Amino acid sequence: MRGPRGSVENLHPSKDIVGAKSSELGGKRVALCITGGAAAYRCPDLARELMKRGAEVYAVMTEAASKLITPELMRWATGNPVVTELTGDIEHIALTTGDDKVDLVIVAPATANTISKAAHGICDNAVTTLIASALGSNIPVVFVPAMHASLYVSPGVQRSLEELRAMGGEVIEPWMEEGKAKMPDVSFIAERVAERLTRRGQFKGLKFLVTAGPTREPLDAVRFLTNPSSGKMGFALAEEAWRRGGEVTLIKGPVEHRAPHGVKVVDVVTTEDMYRAVEAELTNTGYDVVILAAAPLDYGFSSTFNHKLPSGLAELDVKLQPRPKISMAVRKLAPKAFFIGFKAEHGVSDEELIERAYARLLEAGMDLIVANDVGRESRGFSCDTNEVFIVDKERRVVHVSLRSKREVAKAILDVAAEKMGVGG
Missing domain, CATH: 3.40.50.10300 (CoaB-like)
Known part of the structure; x- marks a missing residue:
């Protein structure tokens, strides 16, 4: 599934864009967890924006997400196999341990359902199990909530987001427009991912x-x-x-x-x-x-x-x-x-x-x-x-x-x- 760190795993044509914009994420691996929100249609663009900055991207999808955009589309976008369920290959462990583990997990869009499950340690699909494994492996996990505003501001969701922050998760705040908590532009999200990875360890030893x-x-x-x-x-x-x-x-x-x-x-x-x-x-x-x-x-x-x-x-x-x-x-x-x-x-x-x-x-x-x-x-x-x-x-x-x-x-x-x- 993965090759040596820093390499482009294969000659999939989609990988021609890796590093086209910058090398700030060069050698970094990102797991893009896609859940069943309407904003899932923007995930191919998000994956490719991360790739243009040098990252290798691995898509992990819930069943609900697969009904909105196909795993084949994400396979095309990333040039890598897509995880839609956990098998004997124990994908959630493969992505979070060893020399080839991912450097960051981003959950976008993060629905109210997935946020609440992750906050309570529920591991009932590939995405929630990967989140738990990443948090347990000290891998940064970034949540990008996207839902109706009434859901986003609800006490349960806000409490769950605070729980995730306390566990070490990070939240990219949605853009509040037209009564909705919208997923920000993919360039904005990619910038935040790059910022998170390049600054990690900046104050180590202080x-x-x-x-x-x-x-x-x-x-x-x-x-x-x-x-x-x-x-x-x-x-x-x-x-x-x-x-x-x-x-x-x-x-x-x-x-x-x-x-x-x-x-x-x-x-x-x-x-x-x-x-x-x-x-x-x-x-x-x-x-x-x-x-x-x-x-x-x-x-x-x-x-x-x-x-x-x-x-x-x-x-x-x-x-x-x-x-x-x-x-x-x-x-x-x-x-x-x-x-x-x-x-x-x-x-x-x-x-x-x-x-x-x-x-x-x-x-x-x-x-x-x-x-x-x-x-x-x-x-x-x-x-x-x-x-x-x-x-x-x-x-x-x-x-x-x-x-x-x-x-x-x-x-x-x-x-x-x-x-x-x-x-x-």
């Missing part, structure tokens, strides 16, 4: 410490002061650093998100807790990169009550006291670490936002600072999207326009990698 989420300051046994931070930005940074090969520790406030299984998680509640956790990690471990993406409270109550205060009080006077500033301790604890901080403002101009961020960078001895205005629509706490300005020590600014926080995380780490001189 240790990352990331903070995420809010903190809480208790008033009494049931009430507390906090902020709306969701931790999504910090989780996205931790996940992206881990995907690029970094050894990641995530110190998180009280949020419910799950980190990938390869990330060490430290749970904290108060700002003092987070400060002590950061202090302990930096004292005991030689971190190469520190990213403070959390939103710890600057103030807490001067005194607290260990019981629930009665709700009928006519008046309650409380005092707030400053809490320790974590960003001001990092440089002393980790003088050689590459230090990335965040600066959130509300209702200021871009110029003022950048100026305040730069002042904080100098004050704390950061290498980069990421500034955003949480008062702007779709850019605040709890949003899935963000717009940021990345400022360095020379006051050079990189503007990252509004996009998903996962994409923002990639942009931040791209800038950091360049500053650190890390290839990828």
Whole structure:
């Protein structure tokens, strides 16, 4: 079924296009898993786009997919045999073990059915079994959901996607148009595949410490002061650093998100807790990169009550006291670490936002600072999207326009990698 790595297995005429556009995927093997969604008709084009960038592509199809496009069409498109069922050749093992294993599995289109099965480890066809084997073999698995919008946003599908991310899977977000979650252009998908494969291992050997989420300051046994931070930005940074090969520790406030299984998680509640956790990690471990993406409270109550205060009080006077500033301790604890901080403002101009961020960078001895205005629509706490300005020590600014926080995380780490001189 397969020849030596880096070779074109046979002289099938379809393979004349391999490397026609670029060699960025040269020597890479990609398993294209096709499920029974209407977007399956675009898979021959996707396969050939990957091939034009140098990849060898192996199609794996569900029975439902075979009713929409024939396996013979995918055989023509890829020049390789197509897997439609598992046989005595144990195709799912052949594709995920040994020197000739695939470098990446892409599931496109990924239907709600397949996403849900994969999230729960169900192996009832060639595609779901290959996904499970790939995840168990530490092979990147990329899902490209495509379905009606109502299905995509349904709690079950979203929960399953989060489960897959926690297992190490990656999701290329669909394009929301005309009430549908559509599969993106094949060139966009191929670009993401190339990005995923070329950056894999970029941060190998580097240790990352990331903070995420809010903190809480208790008033009494049931009430507390906090902020709306969701931790999504910090989780996205931790996940992206881990995907690029970094050894990641995530110190998180009280949020419910799950980190990938390869990330060490430290749970904290108060700002003092987070400060002590950061202090302990930096004292005991030689971190190469520190990213403070959390939103710890600057103030807490001067005194607290260990019981629930009665709700009928006519008046309650409380005092707030400053809490320790974590960003001001990092440089002393980790003088050689590459230090990335965040600066959130509300209702200021871009110029003022950048100026305040730069002042904080100098004050704390950061290498980069990421500034955003949480008062702007779709850019605040709890949003899935963000717009940021990345400022360095020379006051050079990189503007990252509004996009998903996962994409923002990639942009931040791209800038950091360049500053650190890390290839990828």
